[in-house]
Amino acid sequence: MSRGVPPSKGSFDAKRRTAAYDRPPVRALKTLFAFTRDLRVEDHLGLAEAARYGEVVPVLVLDPVRSARLRASPRRAAYYCAAVAALDAAIAARGGRLIVRRGATAASLRSLARGIGAETVAWSVRYDAKEIRADRDVQGALEESGIRVVAAHDAPVVPPEDLALAHRSGDGWRAFVPYFERWRTLIPVDAPPPVHFSRVEVASEALPVAAEFGGRDDDAGPVSPAAAAEKLAAFINGPILGYGIARNVPDAGATSELSAEFSFGLVSARSAVRGACARATDPFLLIEETTAVRLWLRALAQRDFFLQLGWYNDALDDAPLQEKMRRFAFARTHPQLDAWRSGTTGFPLVDAGMRELRATGRMHPRVRAISASFLCFDLGVDWRVGRDEWDRFLIEDDPALAKANWQWVAGVGADLAAYPRIYNPVKQAHRFDPAAGYVRRWIPELAGLPDATIFERGERQPQLALPLFGARQYPAPILDHEEAARAFLARYRAEVAV
Numbered sequence: 001m002s003r004g005v006p007p008s009k010g011s012f013d014a015k016r017r018t019a020a021y022d023r024p025p026v027r028a029l030k031t032l033f034a035f036t037r038d039l040r041v042e043d044h045l046g047l048a049e050a051a052r053y054g055e056v057v058p059v060l061v062l063d064p065v066r067s068a069r070l071r072a073s074p075r076r077a078a079y080y081c082a083a084v085a086a087l088d089a090a091i092a093a094r095g096g097r098l099i100v101r102r103g104a105t106a107a108s109l110r111s112l113a114r115g116i117g118a119e120t121v122a123w124s125v126r127y128d129a130k131e132i133r134a135d136r137d138v139q140g141a142l143e144e145s146g147i148r149v150v151a152a153h154d155a156p157v158v159p160p161e162d163l164a165l166a167h168r169s170g171d172g173w174r175a176f177v178p179y180f181e182r183w184r185t186l187i188p189v190d191a192p193p194p195v196h197f198s199r200v201e202v203a204s205e206a207l208p209v210a211a212e213f214g215g216r217d218d219d220a221g222p223v224s225p226a227a228a229a230e231k232l233a234a235f236i237n238g239p240i241l242g243y244g245i246a247r248n249v250p251d252a253g254a255t256s257e258l259s260a261e262f263s264f265g266l267v268s269a270r271s272a273v274r275g276a277c278a279r280a281t282d283p284f285l286l287i288e289e290t291t292a293v294r295l296w297l298r299a300l301a302q303r304d305f306f307l308q309l310g311w312y313n314d315a316l317d318d319a320p321l322q323e324k325m326r327r328f329a330f331a332r333t334h335p336q337l338d339a340w341r342s343g344t345t346g347f348p349l350v351d352a353g354m355r356e357l358r359a360t361g362r363m364h365p366r367v368r369a370i371s372a373s374f375l376c377f378d379l380g381v382d383w384r385v386g387r388d389e390w391d392r393f394l395i396e397d398d399p400a401l402a403k404a405n406w407q408w409v410a411g412v413g414a415d416l417a418a419y420p421r422i423y424n425p426v427k428q429a430h431r432f433d434p435a436a437g438y439v440r441r442w443i444p445e446l447a448g449l450p451d452a453t454i455f456e457r458g459e460r461q462p463q464l465a466l467p468l469f470g471a472r473q474y475p476a477p478i479l480d481h482e483e484a485a486r487a488f489l490a491r492y493r494a495e496v497a498v
Contacts, residue, residue: 029054048192096197172312
């Protein structure tokens with residue numbers, strides 16, 4: 001098997017997984033487990049797999065790439081450091097101690113493994129192309145030194161190989177609908193057994209702190225696996241029943257808002273699926289409530305789908321998944337690009353989303369799609385520009401998902417529609433924020449205006465309410481959406497064979 005994971009070590013067969021966990025670990029040996037974006041000790045496939053090879057010694061390596069990524073987003077750095085502190089406490093409660101190293105990953109792990117006599121180093125698989133290559137390089141360096149490497153699929157609910165076995169080519173899926181139908185037959189997935197840690201007397205560097213990366217500790221809020229589990233339970237016990245509406249209407253109620261927790265592994269996607277499956281069996285739910293639960297399960301399946309896209313297509317790196325779109329050139333800039341970045345395009349729903357992102361590190365899922373569509377199709381700007389801009393502000397940290405989601409919206413990824421899905425930002429606002437509650441929350445310049453005036457200005461009444469704004473005026477639309485959409489589609493028809 002490619003992707004740097006030996007088939008007998010890192011990939012899982014669903015039929016043999018439970019039996020593998022039942023094997024007694026070899027207590028005389030030690031296994032290093034290197035944490036990355038899996039910062040918890042409960043329901044952890046990577047730890048369970050590592051424990052098969054010996055007593056587990058936990059380590060966190062802050063290599064230059066990880067450190068640079070944290071410095072690029074102070075809010076994310078604060079969240080990450082709080083999560084690491086919570087992980088350290090959880091490991092201590094199970095008899096171990098988190099060993100911290102700063103430096104090159106391969107050299108750090110090799111030195112530590114030799115120092116404690118570990119024959120095996122384990123970690124959880126990552127799904128972004130650059131990270132896959134980095135892990136493969138580390139694996140090669142360690143194996144050349146005689147150290148066994150074990151890599152486990154902890155992030156997805158169902159490991160990619162378990163689903164690839166049912167695919168005709170055996171190399172992953174490109175279409176979500178048949179993938180989802182197969183995925184549904186493999187859930188829920190049992191939790192692996194708990195793992196205890198071996199405490200070794202070896203020096204450790206200090207835990208990372210937000211100030212090390214230009215952040216502030218008080219930016220993070222409550223961050224821990226326990227807080228994530230409580231948040232998940234609260235969502236499943238209540239708001240999930242309204243998810244069918246909340247996923248599209250940003251002012252209608254809460255979505256799970258667990259993207260950061262999932263991306264850093266504070267809670268496992270498997271536990272989310274188990275909870276949702278149990279909720280769906282409640283005989284007293286209304287039909288629309290059961291549908292809402294199933295829609296959230298579908299969203300978790302799409303997360304798995306995007307991860308397996310990264311796993312099986314790492315050779316493409318940042319290139320479009322669709323071959324026909326690799327010759328279609330998006331622009332790298334636009335005269336109004338900064339207006340999109342700053343939330344001053346004159347299209348209220350687009351601007352509200354960008355302002356929410358800058359203020360909180362989050363953005364509602366429906367608004368993400370509308371804002372991304374505006375960048376790619378109204379401005380004609382490359383999806384990678386948008387991805388990189390959002391990456392500066394988002395708390396969540398999952399490059400593989402970011403790439404897949406942006407490619408999906410930009411019409412260059414796994415969406416098999418014949419033409420790009422171009423969202424009209426005014427019609428979307430009327431449909432999904434009809435009372436303008438979301439817009440008013442994030443655009444105070446518009447808070448005192450009637451609903452119709454908010455969404456129609458610039459389209460039918462360009463200067464209607466400008467005198468009401470005072471010193472801080474909300475801008476007129478920077479372009480005509482219908483004209484921009486027609487121009488993009490004309491170019492698409494001319495340059496791309498449909």
